[in-house]
Amino acid sequence: MTAATASVSDADLQQRIDAVRADVAALHSELVRYGLVVWTGGNVSGRVPGSDLFVIKPSGVSYDDLAPENMILCDLDGAVVPGTPGSDRSPSSDTAAHAYVYRNMPEVGGVVHTHSDYAVAWAARGEEIPCVITAMADEFGGPIPVGPFAIIGDDSIGRGIVETLRGHRSRAVLMQNHGPFTIGTSAKDAVKAAVMCEDVARTVHLARQAGELIPIPQESIDALYNRYQNVYGQNTDDRR
Secondary structure, eight states: OHHHHHTTTTTTHHHHHHHHHEEEEEEEHHHHHHOOOOTTTEEEEHHHHSSEEEEOBBTOOGGGOOOOGGGGGEESSSSTTTTTTTTTOOOOTTTHHHHHHHHHOTTTTEEEEOOHHHHHHHHHTTTOOOSSSHHHHHSSOBBBBBOOOOOOOOOOHHHHHHHHTTOOOEEEEEETTTTTEESSSHHHHHHHHHHHHHHHHHHHHHHHHHSSOOOOOOOHHHHHHHHHHTTTSSSSSEEE
16 A cells, blocks of 8 residues: 555545545636637646645546546556546546646646647747736736647656746746646646636737737836736735
C-alpha cells in the first residue's frame, strides 16, 4: 500500500478529496459553456489541499457524462491511486503534464488545458499575445508567453509549462502548435484564467486585423496589475 493510498483513509482528507472531485467535475461544464473545448478534448485538474494528490478527468469521456464519482485521484507522479472511485479508468492523456506542474509549482492548486480557437491560433504561429488591452494587464500582468513544442503523453508538456511560467506573472501559456494551459490557486481560478486567455486572444487578434496595435507602457501594466490583484473586488476569490 502506498502512502497516498493509506492517507486516503483519513476522514478529513477524504472530505477534501470529495470536495475537489465535485469542483473539478462541475468546472468542466464551464469549459463547454464558454466554448473552450470540442468533443472530449481539454481537461481540468485540482490539487487536494494539504496532500500530495490531485483529481483529474478520465480520458475520452463525454463532458455530459462527467461526475464526481468518475473523476480520477492521482499522486504527484501521475499514478492513479488504486481502490478509489474512478481508478478502473484511464486518466486524461495530459495527466503526466499536470503532475509535473504540481510537483514543481507547489503554489499551483489547479491546471486547465483547452483547445479554444483563438488561443490555439496564436499557438499555431508560435506567437505570444502582446499586452495591448487593460483587461490583459489586469489578469495576466503582461503578455501571454509561448511555451516549447512538446509531445503529448509524458511530462514534456509539464516541463514546458513550468519553464515558461515560473517567475512569470501570466497564469496562461500557449504551448506551441498545441494550445493554452492555465494555472491557478485553485481549479476554479485556473478555469477563469482559461476563459480570460481566450477572451484576450480573440480581442487582440481582431484588433490586429484592423490596424497596428498600440502597446501599453510597462509602468501602466504594472499599475493595472497591482490594482486588479490587490485592490479590485471584495476578496481574493472575487479578484480572480
